[in-house]
Amino acid sequence: MTRWGMVIDTDRCTGCGACVVACAAENNIQTVGEEEAHNGRAMHWLRIERHYEGTFPDVKVRFTPVLCQHCAAAPCEPVCPVYATYRTPEGLNAMVYSRCIGTRYCANNCPYTVRVFNWHDGEWPEPLERQLNPDVSVRPAGVMEKCTFCVQRIQDAQDLAKDDDREIGDGDVQTACAQSCPARAIVFGDLGNPASEVVRLARSERSSQLLEDLGTHPSVFYLRGGE
C-alpha cells in the first residue's frame, strides 16, 4: 500500500533556499511582491525556519524546512465544508482548487501553518508566463493551496511505470525540493515500501516529527541530533 512520505535531515540542511525556489518554479506559485510579503502574504509552500541554539558566542543556527506534513489524521480535512481538501488513497493530503470556496478554515486548523491563500490573482509579467509548468493548474484568487508533494511528478512516474508494465520503484519520484537540494537533505519516497530509503531513514534514532504530541501522524520525518 503506497503512502508517500518525506525525510528531511536538518543536520545536512544549510538553509540555502534552493528548495523554496525550485518549489515555486515547479508548482506555479505566484510571487506576491515585497509589500504583500511584508503584510504576511508570501505564498511559499515550503519555508525554511531558522532556530538559534546555544548562547552567545557559542551560537548555532539550525534550519528546518517546513512544508505540508500530509498528516494521516489531518486537522484541515474535516473542517472544510465542501471537501476541497481530502486524503487520497496514496496518503496525500490533496487540494481540489475548483471546489474551494475560500473559507480559510483549513488554514486556521493547520497546526503547522503551512497553508497559503491566494489573496489576489497571480501575475506573471512577460516573459515569465512562458515558464509556467503546464502540468500544474494556476490557482485563482480566493483559493487555498499548499504543498502537494509534487503530485504531478508522482502521476508522471506512475504513468511511465505503467507504460513499461512494471511496479514503481524507489527513487522513481523526486519532488522538486528533493531534486534541487545540494546537500541531499530531502528524501522522498514510499513509506509503505519497507525497502525504500525513506523508511530506512525514518527509522533512524535521529528521527522525530513536528508537534508529534498532537496526534496528527505526519508523513514528514525530521532527522536531527548529529553535529
Added chain:
Amino acid sequence: MAAPANTAKEAALLRPITGVRPGLILGSLVTGALAGLLFFSWGYQIKNDIGVAGINRPVFWGFYITNFVFWIGISHAGTLISAILRVTSAEWRRPVTRCAEAITVFALTIGGLFPLIHLGRPWLFWFMIPFPNSRGLWPNFRSPLVWDMMAIGTYLTGSVLYLLLPLLPDMAILRDRAMAETPASLKARLFSFMALGWRGTTQQWHSLEAGIKVMAVIIIPVAVSVHTIVSWDFSMTLAPMWHSTIFGPYFVVGAIYSGIGVLMVAMYLLRRGLGLQEYLNDKVFNNLGLLFVAFTVIWTYFTAAEHITVWYGHEPSEMAVFWERVSGDYALVFWGMILVNTVIPLAVLSFRWGRKPFATAVVGFGVLIGMWIERFLIVVGTLRLPRMEFTVGTYSPSWVELGILVGSFGMFAMLYFLFVQFAPIVSLWEVREGDHIAGSAAASPEPVTEEAVR
C-alpha cells in the same frame, strides 16, 4: 378579548405608522446611506479580490468573523429573551417582546451576511448547501461551517415566524384603521396582506396563543444550539485557547449578554424618540436591568473560568495567547473589555438608581463594545500566535473591513427605522391584554392569581 382601546397611550405608538414623521424618514435615509457603505465595500472586495481586506497568514480570519459572531450574538436579544419571558409568563414582558424580536430578525440577517462576505469566492457559497446536484457531491457534514449554515437557517426561519405570529392581531388593527380611512391605499393593502385574514374569532385567538406558546418553547433550544455551534467553529479546532469545552455555554451567555445590551440601547432610543414612556417605563428597565446584572455575573464567571484553567494548565502555546491578552499586545483591549463588561455594569446595575433608562442604556452600549472586543480577542488573539512560533503574525483591518463594520450598524439601524414606520414596535394587543388582566384583577373580589400580579 375586546379590550377598550387606550387611545391616548396608543396614539404615540401609531403616529409613526399612520402619519409621516420627517425625523424617521431622515433617519432611514442616513442609516440607509451607511448600509450602502456596506454593499459598496463588499462590491469593491468582490471586484478586487478578498486581498483588499487586512487578513493575512496566519490571521486568516479577522473583522468579518468577529462581526459574524457579534451579530449572531446580538440576535439572541430578541427571540431568546422574549421566549424566556413568555414561557415564564412575566407580565412586564408585554411592551418589550416586539422590539426584542425585531432585533433578532435584523441582527440575524446581517450576521448571516458575514460568512458570505468573508469567503474567498462568495459566488460559490451554494457549494455548502446540501442538495442533489450535477456535481454528485454533498457538503462535508463533519465541518462546523455546514452545521453553522443549517443552524442559522433554522434560527432565521423560526425567528421570522416568531416575529410575525404575534404581529397578526396588530396588523388587523392597522388594516381596519386604514380600511376605514383610505381603503384603496398601498398601506391598507399591505396591512391586510400581513394580517392574513385575521378576524379575531375565538378559534383564531386559541390557535394564535397555541402557536406562540409552541414557538416560544421551540425557539429556546434552537437559539442555544445556534450560538453553541458558532462557538464550535472555534472549539472544534486544535488552535490554542480555541480548543475549549467551555465555549458552547460561554458563547450562549455572551450572546444573551450582548443581546440585553442592544435591547437596552434600543429601548432607550425608542422611548425617547417615539415618546413611549408609558410603555417602556421605569419598571421595565428595572426588571431588565436585574436580568442584565445577572448576566454580567455569569459572563464574568465564564471569562474567569476560561482564563484560570488555561493559566493553571500552563501549556506553552496556550500561555502565549494568555499573556498576549493579560499583559501583552492586547492587554489594554482585554482590560478595557473587563472594565466595560464587568466593572461598570456591576458598579451601576447593582443599585436601583442604576437601573434607570439612561444608565442602563449607557451600560448596554459599553457591553456592546466589550462583547465585540471579546470576539475580536478570540478570533485574532489566537490566530496571531500559532503553534509554530516561526509564523507569528499581526493584523490590522483595511478600510474595506472598517466600512463593512460601520455599514453593518447602519443597515441594522435602517431596518429598525423602517420597521418602526411599518408596525407597532410595542405589541398593541398584548399590552391591551395585560391592561385587561390587571384591570379585572383590581376589580375582581376573588383572590388574585399569582400569575396575574407578576
